[in-house]
Amino acid sequence: MGHRPPHRAGRTAREHSVSTRGKCSSVVLQTGPLERAVFLGRPNRFLVRFRNGAAEGLAHLANSGRLAEVLLPGTELLLERCPQNRIGWKAIGATWLARWPGDQPRTVYLDATRMNRVAEELIAQGLIPELRGYQIDKREISMGGSRFDFLLRSGPRCFLLEVKSVTLAERGLAFFPDARTERGRRHLQVLARYGGRPGRRAGVLFLVQGAVDTFLPDFHNDLEFARTCCAVRNRVEFLAYRVDPALGSDGSLAFAGPPTRLRVPWRLLDAGVHDAGLYLLVLRLPQQACIEVGGLGPHTFRSGFYVYTGSARRGLGARVARHLRRRKRFHWHIDFLRAHSSHVQAFPIRAASDECELAAEVSRIGGELVRGFGASDCRCAGHLVWFPEIPVHMAAFQEMLIRRRHMPVGMRGDSGGHFIRSRRIDS
Numbered sequence: 001m002g003h004r005p006p007h008r009a010g011r012t013a014r015e016h017s018v019s020t021r022g023k024c025s026s027v028v029l030q031t032g033p034l035e036r037a038v039f040l041g042r043p044n045r046f047l048v049r050f051r052n053g054a055a056e057g058l059a060h061l062a063n064s065g066r067l068a069e070v071l072l073p074g075t076e077l078l079l080e081r082c083p084q085n086r087i088g089w090k091a092i093g094a095t096w097l098a099r100w101p102g103d104q105p106r107t108v109y110l111d112a113t114r115m116n117r118v119a120e121e122l123i124a125q126g127l128i129p130e131l132r133g134y135q136i137d138k139r140e141i142s143m144g145g146s147r148f149d150f151l152l153r154s155g156p157r158c159f160l161l162e163v164k165s166v167t168l169a170e171r172g173l174a175f176f177p178d179a180r181t182e183r184g185r186r187h188l189q190v191l192a193r194y195g196g197r198p199g200r201r202a203g204v205l206f207l208v209q210g211a212v213d214t215f216l217p218d219f220h221n222d223l224e225f226a227r228t229c230c231a232v233r234n235r236v237e238f239l240a241y242r243v244d245p246a247l248g249s250d251g252s253l254a255f256a257g258p259p260t261r262l263r264v265p266w267r268l269l270d271a272g273v274h275d276a277g278l279y280l281l282v283l284r285l286p287q288q289a290c291i292e293v294g295g296l297g298p299h300t301f302r303s304g305f306y307v308y309t310g311s312a313r314r315g316l317g318a319r320v321a322r323h324l325r326r327r328k329r330f331h332w333h334i335d336f337l338r339a340h341s342s343h344v345q346a347f348p349i350r351a352a353s354d355e356c357e358l359a360a361e362v363s364r365i366g367g368e369l370v371r372g373f374g375a376s377d378c379r380c381a382g383h384l385v386w387f388p389e390i391p392v393h394m395a396a397f398q399e400m401l402i403r404r405r406h407m408p409v410g411m412r413g414d415s416g417g418h419f420i421r422s423r424r425i426d427s
């Protein structure tokens with residue numbers, strides 16, 4: 001993990017400038033010097049726990065994304081002191097040298113509210129060609145039961161715009177959302193109704209941080225969102241731009257250089273993303289338990305975390321939802337363990353790959369295989385692996401998930417996978 005030692009206490013880091021340097025300048029949204037700290041955990045969505053020297057503390061995080069591949073324990077946080085705020089600190093960004101082999105050093109803005117300010121600057125400077133000539137008329141406007149970031153105007157013409165901050169940008173490809181978003185899907189439907197009328201346009205501006213050239217709605221995390229994107233895209237404009245934050249030698253964070261337009265290969269989604277593929281279930285067993293597991297008989301399970309690998313030839317979403325439910329008729333080995341688990345998280349991978357190969361890969365990242373579990377129909381040693389700590393916070397787990405999810409898109413470093421068509425997948 002590439003974090004540097006904690007920075008000495010700097011002066012109050014206050015954002016001091018949003019400036020432009022003439023017409024063709026790049027965006028500058030510069031903070032004051034930020035304090036460096038080490039990320040320890042995220043007690044809830046809006047708080048992060050950090051260590052700075054010998055001291056531990058909490059900081060506010062204005063980002064509703066999951067950020068699982070960014071916020072790995074040990075990642076360096078960039079904090080702003082907020083004496084007027086009860087918590088006292090705000091997490092503005094994060095930086096790392098390498099999280100896994102082949103990873104590139106990166107700096108990201110975590111504060112999603114600031115990304116709206118970046119969007120304002122880009123629009124004002126005419127750096128988003130599709131929005132040139134438009135000016136911001138209103139912010140935070142309510143429409144159709146949803147709230148949108150901007151209403152833009154150009155004479156009598158209007159543009160309803162929503163801005164999304166994207167940090168899930170790896171191996172050349174950016175995905176959004178990084179967690180299921182029913183709210184995001186409703187946004188798209190309202191935008192489609194608005195944008196379908198004369199003199200009105202509607203769109204989503206995805207501001208992507210990371211060395212990528214391609215953007216796609218994340219059909220793994222949220223198939224319904226991706227399908228809605230496809231359905232509304234003749235009425236809603238999808239504008240994906242890469243913006244690069246840079247950390248100055250004084251510890252300040254700013255955006256430098258003009259944004260770069262990303263390609264959105266719709267044909268990949270149009271070709272059909274089926275509700276099928278593989279999934280990983282991460283379960284937490286709070287205490288040791290002797291559990292009678294169907295045909296496997298009684299087995300003593302240690303407390304800790306378990307990763308189960310499964311697949312569904314069709315209805316992957318429904319299968320995963322079934323696993324998340326506690327009450328049901330028990331059918332699979334995993335149902336018996338799930339009944340004793342306090343927490344379950346699911347990671348669908350909508351790609352045509354081998355379930356047994358994925359199970360073997362999970363056992364290689366660490367932990368200990370539970371022999372025979374979930375492998376009644378195959379020759380594997382097992383499809384369940386025990387981990388003492390939560391595997392989702394392991395760099396190797398995140399790297400595996402990202403690589404597997406990029407396979408159907410055939411991005412850099414992959415042999416070029418494919419989506420599931422009629423091919424049979426083992427279940």
Ligand SMILES: [Zn+2]
Binds near residue numbers: 355375379380382
């Ligand atoms: Zn197997």
